[in-house]
Amino acid sequence: MKIATWNVNSLAVRLPQVLDWLIANPVDLLCLQELKLTDDKFPLEVLQSAGYHSAVFGQKTYNGVAILSLAPLSDVARNITGFDDPQSRVIAATVRTPDGPLRVINCYFVNGQAPGSDKFAYKMKWLDALHAQVQAELATHPRLVLLGDFNVAPEDRDSFDPEGLRETIHHTSEERAHFRALLDLGLTDAFRMFEQPEKSFSWWDYRMLGFQKNRGLRIDHILVSEALRPRVTACRIDRAPRKNPQPSDHAPVLLETI
DNA sequence: ATGACGGTGTGGCACCGA
Numbered sequence: 001m002k003i004a005t006w007n008v009n010s011l012a013v014r015l016p017q018v019l020d021w022l023i024a025n026p027v028d029l030l031c032l033q034e035l036k037l038t039d040d041k042f043p044l045e046v047l048q049s050a051g052y053h054s055a056v057f058g059q060k061t062y063n064g065v066a067i068l069s070l071a072p073l074s075d076v077a078r079n080i081t082g083f084d085d086p087q088s089r090v091i092a093a094t095v096r097t098p099d100g101p102l103r104v105i106n107c108y109f110v111n112g113q114a115p116g117s118d119k120f121a122y123k124m125k126w127l128d129a130l131h132a133q134v135q136a137e138l139a140t141h142p143r144l145v146l147l148g149d150f151n152v153a154p155e156d157r158d159s160f161d162p163e164g165l166r167e168t169i170h171h172t173s174e175e176r177a178h179f180r181a182l183l184d185l186g187l188t189d190a191f192r193m194f195e196q197p198e199k200s201f202s203w204w205d206y207r208m209l210g211f212q213k214n215r216g217l218r219i220d221h222i223l224v225s226e227a228l229r230p231r232v233t234a235c236r237i238d239r240a241p242r243k244n245p246q247p248s249d250h251a252p253v254l255l256e257t258i
Numbered sequence: 259a260t261g262a263c264g265g266t267g268t269g270g271c272a273c274c275g276a
Contacts, residue, residue, distance in 0.1 A: 009275085010265055034275085036265070061266050062274075111275060151276070170276065203276070206263035217276075249264080249276080 001097060001257045002027040005106070005220055006241075007149040007203075007250035011035040011064075014248055015043055021241055021252065022050055028070050029095065030252075031106035033149045035064030042066065059088035065106050065148070071095050081136070083129035090130070092137065099231070103141030105134065107148035112169050120169070123151075127178040135185055144225040146187060149250065151219055154179045154189065158218035160199065170217055187223035190235040190255050202237050203250045210249075211242050222255045231257040 004027045008014040011032060022030065030052070035042070039058040047054050052068040055076045065088060067073060073093040079085050092105040107130065112123035138144055152175045156162035165171045183189065191200070201216025210216065224232055234256040242251045 013265070034265095113274090113276085205276070208262055210263090219276075246264090 001029075003029040003031075003104075003145060003147070003222065003255045003257070004238075004252050005031045005033070005147040005149070005222060006252035007033040007108070007220060007248060009034050009036070009248040009250065011043070011066075012037055012041065013246065015046070017241055017244055017246075017248075019046070019050055021238075022052070022068075025238070025252075025254065027254065029104060030068040031104065031147055032066045032068065033064075033106070033108035034062075035059075035066060036061060037064060055091055055093045057088045057091040063088045063108055065089060065091045065108050067091055067093050067104055067106050069093070069095050071097075080126075080129045080133045083126070083133075085126070089126070090133075094141070097143075100143055101141065102228075103137055103144040105137060105144065105146045105148075107146065107150070109149060109151040111151050112175070114169055115167065115172050115174075124174060124178070127175075131178070131181055131185070134182060134187075138185060138225060142225060142227040144187075145222060145228060145255070146182065147222040147253075147255075149219060150179065150221045152176065152179045153217045153219055154221075157198075158201070160201065160215045160217065170219055182223060186226045188226075188229050188232075190222045190224050190232050191218070191237075191253065193229075193232055194235055196236075200237055201251075202253055204242065206249050211247075220250055220253050222253055224255070228257065233258055 110123035202220035204211035
């Protein structure tokens with residue numbers, strides 16, 4: 001089984017690239033973030049023609065998440081139970097597999113702007129709420145994958161400049177503690193189950209030749225539950241779409257299981 | 259570095275992202 005996550009930074013702009021990428025990478029599940037469009041503008045029929053079912057949670061201008069799946073999706077849940085949020089950041093769904101149901105939680109984590117800002121405070125509250133949500137989901141769905149744009153570089157090696165950016169956004173101790181708290185629920189960062197090239201990143205700033213200089217961050221992640229972990233055979237970042245003429249600033253991350 | 263680059267909106271620029 002192949003599962004991927006990709007922050008597309010506007011699906012309206014990136015749809016042709018998504019369709020091309022799915023032809024080259026016929027994954028079972030593709031989780032998208034930053035759709036930047038409302039549900040009525042989601043290209044449901046086009047993706048259906050490509051063979052994919054969709055569960056969508058859109059929003060005008062900002063945020064928006066979707067799960068694309070070759071197999072039908074059930075028990076779709078939007079955002080976090082008991083956490084009133086005007087922003088569309090979380091969509092979960094269940095997909096049947098030969099080994100039993102798999103719960104998929106696709107998230108676009110809060111950016112947070114800067115420590116001390118209102119947006120950072122929102123990020124912390126959102127992370128608290130997400131932790132409780134994932135804990136509850138795990139209790140009923142032992143086979144679970146939590147993936148998306150986490151907006152956290154978990155360790156120094158996940159940043160192009162860990163010293164210069166120490167305690168700045170994506171690098172703060174608080175954000176990293178929240179990431180570890182998710183791991184403490186029994187989740188594993190699938191990317192770190194395998195030997196990886198040094199300076200592996202999933203996002204690069206559009207400015208200042210960020211990608212060409214590999215000045216990036218690894219902030220897009222795929223976390224797998226204990227039941228799923230022994231099934232994981234590979235996890236990698238696909239840098240190819242970042243080389244497209246009009247790229248997203250994020251690259252897809254891919255997971256393979258037996 | 260109040261910069262850069264790219265997307266969206268009802269715009270002539272501001273706001274946001276990371």
